[in-house]
């Protein structure tokens with residue numbers, strides 16, 4: 001397990017997507033519990049091999065939960081403590097008479113102090129290094145809670161105090177870019193949101209004709225939430241990044257007035273996109289974020 005692979009897995013947690021229409025969203029519980037666990041490891045009460053099921057962990061979870069909860073989300077850290085096991089890098093145990101038993105259901109209040117979890121599958125070695133924890137924490141925030149910079153700054157502060165880590169302003173790479181791309185291509189089913197070109201390359205081949213574009217660039221937003229992304233073919237990615245093509249809050253394409261359809265076929269194809277709808281993902285949880293499409297439209301060259 002490399003850090004690269006670990007980040008890819010953190011970007012693709014099966015978090016559960018719930019709700020209908022405008023309330024559709026990803027449940028925050030698994031990434032929130034991991035952030036709380038990293039805190040406890042930073043501060044000493046937990047190690048990667050033994051994460052106690054304790055009130056401190058629940059409090060850490062709740063503090064952030066209150067900042068990110070949406071709609072009917074419930075403050076239940078006991079659920080991810082159990083369900084993280086489905087990710088393949090986490091095991092939970094309940095301590096009985098001299099023997100520990102695998103946890104197979106969410107824990108109860110009376111289990112506090114009598115259960116623990118541990119990282120497995122190579123995560124235990126990665127997570128033991130403070131620098132790795134910081135990179136994983138940044139990745140979790142960028143992917144699941146990009147608007148909560150307060151979480152990030154609060155945490156960077158703690159980690160800095162604990163380990164004298166140098167936190168740079170440079171966005172850290174470590175596999176987040178391929179992980180973002182994989183997620184966006186899955187959500188858009190490998191189809192360009194402008195022209196509809198769909199090319200699927202067999203799994204394992206990293207070549208693709210469809211890109212995952214950020215609406216607000218990562219360097220500016222540190223936002224890898226799928227609602228800050230669009231699947232675009234190379235041509236339309238190029239055009240959007242040069243501000244001659246932009247999605248708008250009306251979820252239609254807008255084309256710069258600099259484009260003259262009489263000049264070339266390429267320009268005619270681009271200008272034909274004006275007023276066409278953005279080809280959206282099936283799941284409304286991942287519709288382009290309003291802030292992102294506004295940002296793009298504002299930059300369209302007049």
Ligand SMILES: [Zn+2]
Pocket residue numbers: 192193194195196197232233234235236
């Ligand atoms: Zn295209």
